[in-house]
Amino acid sequence: MIQHPAFPVEPWVLRETTLHPEMLPQTESLFALANGHIGWRGNLDEGEPHGLPGSYLNGVYERRPLPYAEAGFGFPESGETVINVTNGKLIRLLVDDEPFDIRYGELLTHERVLDFRAGTLTRRADWVSPAGRRIRVSSVRLVSLTQRSICAISYQVESLDGPVRVVVQSELVTNEELPPRGGDPRVAAVLEAPLESVEYGAVDGRAGLMHRTRHSDLTVSAAMQHAVACDADTHTWTETRPDLARLTVGTRLQQGQPLRLVKFVAYGWSGTRSRPALQDQVEGGLTVAAQTGWEGLAEEQRAYLDDFWARADVELEGDEEIQQATRFGMFHVLQSGARAEGRPIPAKGLSGNGYDGHSFWDAETFVLPVLTYTIPDAAAHELRWRQSTLPGALERASQLGLRGAAFPWRTISGAECSAYWPAGTAAFHVNADIAHAAAQYAEATGDEQFERTTGFDLLVHTARLWSSLGHHDGGGTFRIDGVTGPDEYSAIADNNIFTNVMAARNMRAAADVAQRYPKQARELRVTTDEVGAWLAAADGIVIPYDSARGVHCQAEGFTEHQVWDFAQTSPDEYPLLAHFPYFDLYRKQVVKQADLVLAIQLCPDAFTEEEKARDFEYYEGLTVRDSSLSACSQAVVAADTGHLDLAYDYLAETALMDLADLEHNTRDGLHIAALAGSWIVLVQGFGGMRYCPGQPPSFAPKLPAALTRLTFTLILRGRHLRVEVIPSRVTYILDGDGPPLEITHYGAPVTVAPGQPETRDIPPLPARPRPSQPPGREPVRRSLPEPVRRRRGQGTSPAERAQPAEKTARAEKAGKAAPAGP
């Protein structure tokens, strides 16, 4: 899509120059604004046409039944689905009584711009009404990163060709009619008009609606206030109904005369606070926003983002498209997590209702590394959210017959919502992923307060889970049987290597904090014996290895399974899960997404360089990337093992996941983890930066042929370390005052002192033949020069590649509901 002529490549914005109504579902996701608390899809101001109207509040969901034809003990009885809350985006316009609707009349010009530095979505449209009136609509929209409960719109209409009567209707609308969803009619019934009116009204130029959900018992409040500016006389009136608040402004504009409306919208919700308290909160937010004013909000927004980019920007030379995509990705990662504050980071952020709005393990595994090194506070907030769900996770573990905490596979509130346990409950690695993120955050920031109050809890309760989930066999080795790793084309396997190495790291990290924080250890009754048991389990963990093939086994027995018949699998049979039964996928050697390779990415110290190279090559031949969570890890390990061009190809795939709609479901929301993947590939892959517990941050930079320069900054223990990579060497630069920072460069210690950049050569990499992927599943060869790509038919533009409707419809027909993970 970004290669489509309507989307020029620009470094700091995503610009759309012509409107393609059939692409609205996707562009609504791409142009979504959010601050981690509120999310507004990029719907047109006037509401229609639309792909999916979407206004979300992080944590606001409805409970719905999870049906089972054959249920079992411990299957969750109800699920959670994010709901479309009161829409505050709506500003409708009548032009001489005709509604402004781009499906009628003629759209002369159209432009939308998502500005990564301004944090705004601007739109300009010149339109001729069916009756021949020419008008211009200009709007700027923001979801404030500084005032968490506030969104604002600056909306202007002017007449381009003579006097015209305009009526602007600015609204709050609840229970919008949504496009039909497939699946269980009972679920659809619960989600149709999910909000019950509690109260509504207008006073002193403000109007508000308060609702509550029927089953999850959450109260949602939205209010709006306006500032109208117009030279001409205007008439305004306000009305409210249970599901509607409306300010109407009528006037008659001369040619060139604008009517400008600034709309401030405040949202609040709670499952516990009283209605008056909630009302006060929303009114208070609105008052502050109105006092700040539009320009003030816009300035705060830009200042917030200037600060962000100053410490977080990743600069590239050699690929402008990837440069743009990387900033696009980081902007959306920021929007998903910046102000989540006590709430999860859903797989789709707040940009759509895909995966029911659930948060998965990928928040900790892919999003948190980016936040940890660029907005550490946001990472801490996410981990505190996990901590806040500990009571439920302890209870779930107990229900499952385990000690410690069992965090959910998919959730909004913290309750397990996965209805297919082999790919949900059995995927216990989510617990190690959370522990890993907590330990990584503490190591990167040195935030002892966090480690003592939050990290400690997370590490100890997850370590307890592992020690009760696994067992020592006769030989003293520690086995974890019957679990599911990241690869969703395998399940219920013994000694999944990713799970085992992550569990071992988890138990070691718990032992470490237990020894360092004796007071906390006493409070949680951690004994010396328990710590000893964790360390014994970690030391004895089974790492299955196939000596005949000279590779590690993703899980025990995996390499003895039949290899998937890739030659007989046609291109339109991907994703495989939509065309083949789980039973067949599970019993063969075929990998949906990096699993062993993700273990190499996250725990590089658990493998020798030679093992990494052999394992990577072997699993490349089996991995089909039917998940958006794979290209990033394959890129990192490709770079580790010297396959820089392949890494670069995978970089493009993760970076363009949504801009090119590679999975044909961007309409449901963005793939936040895949977008975070750009940063990960650039920093961890080409920067070679890696975190290993107890060791200084390590770097091993190397650039693919296409990139001539890569610069990024990391926040390490509150300091900014800037890394500038060119093909032959790298410079490490530490800002500010304070002691020097210890790092390693290709294993050699480097001390970086403030004001004393350290430059090192990049050693030559071992030459290895490019590994093969399953036929037809090779990444697009971006690493080839453009003319070669074109000749080989691999450079088709994403717009050409995207044939979403047919393919996705087929997949949906076969699978009906969302598969277990992103």
Next chain:
Amino acid sequence: MIQHPAFPVEPWVLRETTLHPEMLPQTESLFALANGHIGWRGNLDEGEPHGLPGSYLNGVYERRPLPYAEAGFGFPESGETVINVTNGKLIRLLVDDEPFDIRYGELLTHERVLDFRAGTLTRRADWVSPAGRRIRVSSVRLVSLTQRSICAISYQVESLDGPVRVVVQSELVTNEELPPRGGDPRVAAVLEAPLESVEYGAVDGRAGLMHRTRHSDLTVSAAMQHAVACDADTHTWTETRPDLARLTVGTRLQQGQPLRLVKFVAYGWSGTRSRPALQDQVEGGLTVAAQTGWEGLAEEQRAYLDDFWARADVELEGDEEIQQATRFGMFHVLQSGARAEGRPIPAKGLSGNGYDGHSFWDAETFVLPVLTYTIPDAAAHELRWRQSTLPGALERASQLGLRGAAFPWRTISGAECSAYWPAGTAAFHVNADIAHAAAQYAEATGDEQFERTTGFDLLVHTARLWSSLGHHDGGGTFRIDGVTGPDEYSAIADNNIFTNVMAARNMRAAADVAQRYPKQARELRVTTDEVGAWLAAADGIVIPYDSARGVHCQAEGFTEHQVWDFAQTSPDEYPLLAHFPYFDLYRKQVVKQADLVLAIQLCPDAFTEEEKARDFEYYEGLTVRDSSLSACSQAVVAADTGHLDLAYDYLAETALMDLADLEHNTRDGLHIAALAGSWIVLVQGFGGMRYCPGQPPSFAPKLPAALTRLTFTLILRGRHLRVEVIPSRVTYILDGDGPPLEITHYGAPVTVAPGQPETRDIPPLPARPRPSQPPGREPVRRSLPEPVRRRRGQGTSPAERAQPAEKTARAEKAGKAAPAGP
């Protein structure tokens, strides 16, 4: 229950001498009558009170949606549920305007007798109405084994103490109100009033109702005709409505004067035939029945059963209760399969709606061996039913990406109805079980016509499934990965030993018939290469063995799993599936039901005697018998390995499964396979009779201390071989003319010629210590003398043991729907 004073032990009948209304749900199952085509639960004539009204026609079901919160490719979209068809049992009685209802007035005497030789259920009740009228109701009911579409009731009422006005209402009632079912409300909606009226009417003393199902599109017709005999004047009238046909007979009886009504009921159904054709069929049946008359039908019934018992009875000395239970079991096995003719044998027969009326693998594995050696035609019919479902099984295999046929895990029509694939679709062993039954039938009967027309198809298409499901690994061994064996506490395992040995046998049997029937082989395009591939796969099949522990592994890696913590499992936590999640059960060493032990039972030639003994002992310590399908196999292999008293204990468990309501769900219908288990334990366990392909029938009789004599008869190639066992020796007796029969006795060849009984000594058995079961899961020690049992608290009467309500309610709450298999 049978030890309850209300149920005296008698050799040829089940007699109830007092009525316990709270036990009606169970006794309705115990007293059910059926002929394999029609099933009538033992409901009281007057319909109420009842546990579950039940009238079933084999093959009549309704389709219903199978809901999934997270669906997957190949998950069946709809299920099938047996429906309660038109109730023809109902005969209501008014006594001076007061309904005869045992909940009112006083029941002076009550008796019901299920007569295994007469094939009737008789009832006698002396009752005083609330107004003080004493009457006697006597009824005899039969479901004809000779006239497949016919049931009949001889009903008589007489006054015991003076003139009384009686009105008898004999009815056909459709869409009876049933007790509420839990679970999905959409399913309940489909099954509430499942039959739509097509036509109804009465003519010439007959009345009939015709209905059809809404979704499965089956037409069901029922008609009735009566003969009334009474000295007094009677008035009769007939009325019909869409769901009701009623004959009313009114009269005034003097003391001792009887009114007798004979009711003939005919049923028919079809999914293809026209309504007039179906109507004619039912009317024709009714005409013949009425001409035969009540006495004629009863005589035919007794003659049919005399013939059956003459060739099939198993006689015991030393345990009258087991003698009765064994005949009770065989009677119900007969009732389930005798006249199924082109329809399946459901897990519950036609005695209840448990398991939705589905048929599973246990029909072939447990019921067919009994039928093969006692009513071979019925076995052939069941296998021809499987053959008739081949088109669907071929299509299912193709959907699953496999060649050959994949028969369903649970079904009525032949379509897969399992909504939980790890314990359904993945349990591919059902295909080998069917093949095994077909090969066993052909070997036992020498029925070449069957082998050529039916056995061939079943063997070849299932062999093709195995050869596509498994694969040769590098070393030439043949692996079958990711499947589920009989034990439902394990799933999706590699090289399940039962599956592998059965699949190998299946492929060898297919190779055998392909070589013996070249014409059929050409028709199915069986090539020499294909046969070679089957034999290579069978020869290379993986038999996982744990040399450290010296035992076979139920599946690869099984013995390395953690052993279930039986010590921490309390008695009320069984069945485990109702209290622990599948994930936990699957990953530990705990066995729901015989799996490896069943492999030893069915394929004794695949194990050495020493292996059998060690394997049996090891798996005894892990097997909890949460399935009714386990005790029988454990008994057989216990006997094989010399544990005769343990075998006897298990014999009692399978024999008393329903009479003592050991699983607390006899109310849902009888456990036909467990009832068949009595015969299997006596013949295969204590008779030591076994079928191995290509070898003469082998015997190795031995009796437990409690039994002093065991006699049984087998039909082998049309001949009757009688086997008489006493503790020290056995006599083999062949009837009729013809050539002698080759058998083996403890491995030594014996030639049995007609009229020349062969007597052989029983060798001493090796003495081995009794193996241990998981604590609390030991079978009741029937092998101890009664006073010892009593002292040790193990001889509690089943009536005392049965605490169904609480325990089952808990299981239902946790599990909601029926687990995958019986």
